[in-house]
Amino acid sequence: MIKIEDLEFTERLSEGGFAIVFKGRFKGTEVAIKKMKLSDGYTEDQELFQKEVFLLKSLRHPNVLSFIGVCISTSGDLKHQFIITEFMENGSLDHYTKKLKGKFLIEQKLDILLDICRGMMYLHYKGILHRDLKPQNVLINRGGTAKIGDFGISRVADVQATMTGHCGTMEFIAPECLQEERYTEKCDVFSFAIMMYELLFECKPYENQDFNLFTIALKVINGLRPVVPFNTEDPKAFEKFTDTILTKHPKTYIASVVVDYISLMKVCWSALDTERPSFEEIFESIKEFRQRIEYQ
Incomplete structure (x- = not known):
C-alpha cells in the first residue's frame, strides 16, 4: 500500500466517467495516478476499483500497462482511492x-x-x-x-x-x-x-x-x-x-x-x-x- 504523502501530483492529464488521471512522482519516478470517482453509495465504484486493482496486480507483459501500487486515503468521511501505474509519455x-x-x-x-x-x-x-x-x-x-x-x-x-x-x-x-x-x-x-x-x-x-x-x-x-x-x-x-x-x-x-x-x-x-x-x-x-x- 502506497502512502498518500509519498505521492507528488504534478499535472492533471485527463478526466473520464470513473476517474481523473494525474501525472505525478513516486519515490523520484514519474508515474500516472488515477483517482477514482466515488459517488454516494459507491458500491459499484468500489467494485470497479477492486476489479481493476486485482487484474493489474496479476498482469505482467511488455504491452500491458505496469501496475505500481494502490493508495487509499481518508479525509473526514471521504475515502480517496488511487491506482498508480507507469507513466506513458505520449499519452493515449x-x-x-x-x-x-x-x-x-x-x-x-x-x-x-x-x-x-x-x-x-x-x-x-x-x-x-x-x-x-x-x-x-x-x-x-x-x-x-x-x-x-x-x-x-x-x-x-x-x-x-x-x-x-x-x-x-x-x-x-x-x-x-x-x-x-x-x-x-x-x-x-x-x-x-x-x-x-x-x-x-x-x-x-x-x-x-x-x-x-x-x-x-x-x-x-x-x-x-x-x-x-x-x-x-x-x-x-x-x-x-x-x-x-x-x-x-x-x-x-x-x-x-x-x-x-x-x-x-x-x-x-x-x-x-x-x-x-x-x-x-x-x-x-x-x-x-x-x-x-x-x-x-
Whole structure:
C-alpha cells in the first residue's frame, strides 16, 4: 500500500466517467495516478476499483500497462482511492493520433497494432476479456510502444457461464454485446477493428453521420459499420488515398497492403463472432503487411 504523502501530483492529464488521471512522482519516478470517482453509495465504484486493482496486480507483459501500487486515503468521511501505474509519455493512442495527424507513418501504425495484438493475446491467454478496447485505453510510451490499460470493466471469462451484459464504449461495442447476448473474447476483436479504422483513416468511425449514440447502437446491430471513404475498385479514388499514406520505404506494395488491411478490418467486425479471427491470426496478418512494406 502506497502512502498518500509519498505521492507528488504534478499535472492533471485527463478526466473520464470513473476517474481523473494525474501525472505525478513516486519515490523520484514519474508515474500516472488515477483517482477514482466515488459517488454516494459507491458500491459499484468500489467494485470497479477492486476489479481493476486485482487484474493489474496479476498482469505482467511488455504491452500491458505496469501496475505500481494502490493508495487509499481518508479525509473526514471521504475515502480517496488511487491506482498508480507507469507513466506513458505520449499519452493515449487517441491523443497520439491527433498529435501525428498528417505525419503518421504506416510503419508506426502497423507496429502499434502489433503491440496491441501482443497485449490482447496475453490477456485472452489469461482468460481476460478487456471489453472496452479503444484508442483512449491504449497508451504510448516515449519510444512509441503501445500498452493496453484501463481494466475497470474487464472480465475474466468463465467457460461454464454465459457471458452477457453491457460493456464498452458505444462506437466500439460488438453487436452481440449491444443486444446483451452471449459473448466471447471475440467482442474485443470487433473493438480492435474499429481501432484499425481510426488508425488508417485518422478519423472517428461515424463522425460524418448525423447519429446519436442510441441510433448508432441500433444500426450496428442491423449491420452498420464505419464507411471506407473511397471505393477500392475505383482506381483514381484508391490511388488518391494511397498517395496520402506516409512511409519511409518505397510505395511498391502500399496499395496491396491497404486492400488486405481493409479486408482484415472488415472480417474483424463481422456480425457473427465466429467469423472473426483470433488475435493470433490478426497478428500474423499484420506482421506480414509490415514485412511486405519493409522487405520488398
